[in-house]
Structures are given as structure tokens and as C-alpha cells.
Amino acid sequence: MSVPADDLGAFAAALLDPERPPPPGLATWNGSDPALRFAVYRNNVAVSLVEALADTFPVTRELVGAPFFEAMARGFITTGPPRSAMLTEYGDAFPEFIADFAPAACLPYLPDLAWLERRRVQAYHAADVEVLGGADLAVHLATPDRLPGTRLTLHPSLAVIASRHAICSLWAAHQGEGQIESVDPTRPESALILRQGDQVLVLPIPEAAAAFIAGLAASAPLGESAAAATDRDPSFDLAQALALLIRQGGIAAWHAPRDPHP
Amino acid sequence: MLTPAEHPVAVGIGLKPRHVRQILTEGAQLDFFEVHAENYMVPGGPYLRHLGQIRERFALSIHGVGLSIGGAGPLDPTHLDRLDRLLRRFEPQWFSEHLAWSSHGGAFYNDLLPVPYDRSSLTRVCDHIDQVQERLGRRLLLENPSTYLEFAASTLDEGSFLAQVVRRTGCGLLLDVNNAYVSAVNHGHDPWDLIAALPRSAVGEIHLAGFAEDRDGAGDRLLIDTHGAPVAEAVWELYRRTLAHLGPRPTLIERDQAIPPLETLVAEATKARSDLEAAAFGAREAA
Numbered sequence A: 001m002s003v004p005a006d007d008l009g010a011f012a013a014a015l016l017d018p019e020r021p022p023p024p025g026l027a028t029w030n031g032s033d034p035a036l037r038f039a040v041y042r043n044n045v046a047v048s049l050v051e052a053l054a055d056t057f058p059v060t061r062e063l064v065g066a067p068f069f070e071a072m073a074r075g076f077i078t079t080g081p082p083r084s085a086m087l088t089e090y091g092d093a094f095p096e097f098i099a100d101f102a103p104a105a106c107l108p109y110l111p112d113l114a115w116l117e118r119r120r121v122q123a124y125h126a127a128d129v130e131v132l133g134g135a136d137l138a139v140h141l142a143t144p145d146r147l148p149g150t151r152l153t154l155h156p157s158l159a160v161i162a163s164r165h166a167i168c169s170l171w172a173a174h175q176g177e178g179q180i181e182s183v184d185p186t187r188p189e190s191a192l193i194l195r196q197g198d199q200v201l202v203l204p205i206p207e208a209a210a211a212f213i214a215g216l217a218a219s220a221p222l223g224e225s226a227a228a229a230t231d232r233d234p235s236f237d238l239a240q241a242l243a244l245l246i247r248q249g250g251i252a253a254w255h256a257p258r259d260p261h262p
Numbered sequence B: 001m002l003t004p005a006e007h008p009v010a011v012g013i014g015l016k017p018r019h020v021r022q023i024l025t026e027g028a029q030l031d032f033f034e035v036h037a038e039n040y041m042v043p044g045g046p047y048l049r050h051l052g053q054i055r056e057r058f059a060l061s062i063h064g065v066g067l068s069i070g071g072a073g074p075l076d077p078t079h080l081d082r083l084d085r086l087l088r089r090f091e092p093q094w095f096s097e098h099l100a101w102s103s104h105g106g107a108f109y110n111d112l113l114p115v116p117y118d119r120s121s122l123t124r125v126c127d128h129i130d131q132v133q134e135r136l137g138r139r140l141l142l143e144n145p146s147t148y149l150e151f152a153a154s155t156l157d158e159g160s161f162l163a164q165v166v167r168r169t170g171c172g173l174l175l176d177v178n179n180a181y182v183s184a185v186n187h188g189h190d191p192w193d194l195i196a197a198l199p200r201s202a203v204g205e206i207h208l209a210g211f212a213e214d215r216d217g218a219g220d221r222l223l224i225d226t227h228g229a230p231v232a233e234a235v236w237e238l239y240r241r242t243l244a245h246l247g248p249r250p251t252l253i254e255r256d257q258a259i260p261p262l263e264t265l266v267a268e269a270t271k272a273r274s275d276l277e278a279a280a281f282g283a284r285e286a287a
Helices: A003-017 A032-058 A058-064 A066-079 A094-100 A110-124 A136-142 A142-151 A165-175 A207-217 A222-232 A238-245 B017-026 B048-055 B077-090 B119-136 B158-169 B175-184 B191-197 B233-246 B261-287
Strands: A151-154 A159-163 A189-196 A199-205 A251-255 B012-014 B032-036 B059-063 B094-098 B101-104 B107-113 B141-143 B172-176 B201-210 B212-215 B222-223 B251-253
Touching: A003 A032, A003 B101, A003 B107, A003 B141, A003 B201, A032 A058, A032 A110, A032 B094, A032 B107, A032 B222, A058 A066, A058 A165, A066 A094, A094 A110, A094 B175, A110 A159, A110 A189, A110 A199, A136 A142, A136 B059, A136 B251, A142 A222, A151 A207, A159 B107, A165 A189, A165 A199, A165 B172, A189 A207, A199 A207, A207 A222, A207 A238, A207 B048, A222 A238, B012 B101, B012 B261, B017 B048, B017 B261, B048 B077, B094 B119, B094 B201, B141 B158, B141 B201, B158 B172, B158 B191, B172 B175, B172 B233, B175 B191, B175 B222, B191 B261, B201 B233, B233 B261, B251 B261
Parallel strands: B012 B032, B012 B251, B032 B059, B059 B094, B094 B141, B141 B172, B172 B201, B201 B251
Antiparallel strands: A151 A251, A159 A189, A189 A199, B101 B107, B212 B222
């Protein structure tokens, strides 16, 4: 008898769609309307998923206010419930949903800011690896002719976001750093996101440095990544950008060109 | 000598990230902590490191909320693999899941949804539990749910359903006394019908939590299992009666909403401990 499995399908379909009637086959001990009781499940699902998104996107929520955020999050949930029971993986598509969410169009920086928050959560839970310090790298830096062909493995928590908006300053102002009034949201900013100990850092970096690191993250060699950065900004300083990565603990492995496993 | 976890007079609380630092620096008058498995199925970072530090000093219960044992479809093999890795890494004293479903057709609903209590559900749930216990190589404690609806298709009461599952699969039970109370009020039953129907020796852990109160369409009480309030007095009474019936069992205070300071939760656990000690004393007297 396959009735229960069918019942669960109808149950599931009605959970996220308030227009649908409750599934058939429900019973109540006192003959009360099962729709009101079904609404408890509907509400549990929506509220818990909105909360999961609010946990990942707290600054986005502060920027638009709780009621607006809830409406936006509920809209997102109906387009795409989680595909995994690990809610730390939920919300990759939320920034894109925000970009297409017409009522939020007056806040053009919101999608990138949401993406910054999503990246922070990913960084927080990223794998633990040892990083290379200045002493480990001295020998490599002493042979500059091999630098252009060198590839790096970056720390698993590391991400860069290049934005046309002041995402670092907006985010920082919501951490009690700096004044929100003094932030010009139209100023382009790039962010380096990286976990150090228990903290996830959000560091403003030059756009060219972001292009450089994005190249490395995509497994391009140092020379090619530096050229892409110089295209953005002729004054790009490779030594400074490398020093930043080393200082912040962003390099997990160094693959000089003759290494067999780049 | 029994370890704290094997000792039936053991109390614990759900581990909250905001309490971890305090627990690690000041300690806590508790025997074990419980975590939701899915929160720790991450590649790395502070959660796993902190849980390792907690595990060095306390017993651990890993409580799954996403396996969807009551689901219509097959279990997610990726989820089982992740669960296996987590259990091997932390080797908890208890592993539990719910008589409920949370996924359907690849979508995850993040709620514990109700299962019809009929023969085909029974077969499905038992098949899933067999698969879980075989894959993980350990005994699962199955938790009775809070429910807000019943199914016309149900032919068994919840206690008989759970007793059959235990008999067929050899799994244990996590008796959530609050859920027993909530479901009984919501369906006009006596909560004792459920508890008395359970095979006593199968109950390996007890949960206590708080509920919120609403009304249904007929104006009758409809209790919502929020984990957002202290344990209600009616649930404490039911807990004491349960301990007199079963003997002491490791007991957890659950709180997932409106999380109070650590001391408040430890105080609730201490209240459970004194009931457990009284039950242990009563059991010795009777013996």
C-alpha cells in the first residue's frame, strides 16, 4: 500500500505553498479544522528557514529591517528550499535572489554585502590546514626567477570579493566599527575574507590585489595573476600583495614551477 | 566503576556555541552535552575544535535532526556518510534520531514532520533503522515526536508503533517526556498510554524541554514544541512518574530558542538530577 508515501508528497508540496490546501487524510481528535494545525507545520518550516538565513545574513537583515528581511527570505525559501540538512550550506543563491528582488533594487549594494556574509560563514566552517609563514617562504622568495611560474594553494577559508560598492565599510559599520553616516556606499571596495583562529576577518584590499588573489585562487600562476592585477592598476605592487597574503596566513602550499604537483 | 555516561543518574544540556568558552574555562556541573549532528557536519573550524575540547571533559550525545527516518524516499547516502565520519571522530555515548521525516524529493524542510502510524510506515521506518544501524555500526535511540496532526490512515497508536520498531530493529528509544505530553494534549490522549507502552529496557535517554501554548480550531489547547521555555510543571510531574516506572535514565534539558545563561540551564539539569537520585534511591529500596 503506497498511500502514506503519497500522503507525504502532498504534505511536502503544501508546506511551502500557502495557496495549496492541506493534504488529504489528516485527522484531529476533536473534529477541529486540520488546516489550522497544518499551519503549525507550515509556520515551523518557514520560520526556521528564515531564522537560518537571518543567522547567515545578520547585516543584510539590519540594513533592510526585520519585516522586510522576512518577506524577502520567505520569497527565497519558496523558490528553493535547502537541498541538504546542513543549514550552514544554505543560502548560496540568496544574494542572487536579492539582486532580482525588485523591492530591494533601491539598495544596489545589498547583493554583494549578502555575498560577503555568505562567504564569512563558509570561511568560519572551512577545513583546517597549516599555513606557511615568512620563514617557510624565505627560500622561495630568494629565487625570484621562479616566481612567475609558481602556483599557490590558498587557505580553504580564503575568499575575495571585488564590489562596486563599499561592502567592507558597510559591514564594519554594523560591527560597531566606524560610523554608518560616514560611509559612501557608492565607493568601490574589495574584501579579503579569511579565518584566523576563531575569527573571520574582513579586510579591505585594493581592487588590483583582489584580482591578483582571485587569479591565484583559480590556480593561475603568480606571473599571470600579477599581470591581471597590473591591468587593473599599473601601480600594483606584487611584493606588497604577497606580503599581505603571508602576513594574514593565507598561503597553505607553495608550488614552485618544477614541483611535480602544482 | 561506571563512567558518567553509563551511570543512569547523568544529566546534560544541549551545547550552545555561546556557552562553550564559559564551559571550557569554568567547567559545569553536568555529565554530558548533546549536539545536533547536522551543525557539526562541516569541513573544519571552531565548532569542531570546540566540540573536541568539550568531548575531552564530558560525555557526548549526538542527536540527528536530518536523517528523515520516516521519509517516503530512501535515506540520503551522503548524509549517512557524513554522520558516520562525525560519530567516528567523536565517539559519542549516545546517538539518536527522530520518528519523523524532514526531507522529500530532495528538499529539506528543517522540521520534524509527522508519520502515519500504519503497517507500511512501520515497514519503511524499520528498513531505514536497519540500514542506519548497519551502516553506522551502532545502536540508534529513536525519539518520540511532538505532533500537531494525526492521519486517518493510522491504525496503530504511537506507543505500539514504537514498541514494534524496537522489537523488529533492536534500536533503543529516546523518550522525550515533553513530546509525550505535548502530543497527548494535542490529540486528547493520556500521555501515560505512550510511556507505559514502551519497552522499559529500550529507553536509553530522556529529553525534557518547554512548550508554548496555542488553541486549535475548536478552542482546545494546542501545545507547540518550541524548546523555548523552561520545562513545564506538568512535564516535571510526568518525568517523576516516568522515572518511578523506568528507573533513572540519563536526562537532557533541551533549549534551542530564547537561550538563557548557562547557569539557568544547569539549574534545570540539577533539578532533574535530584529527581534521578530520588528514583535511584527508590529503586534500591524496592530491590
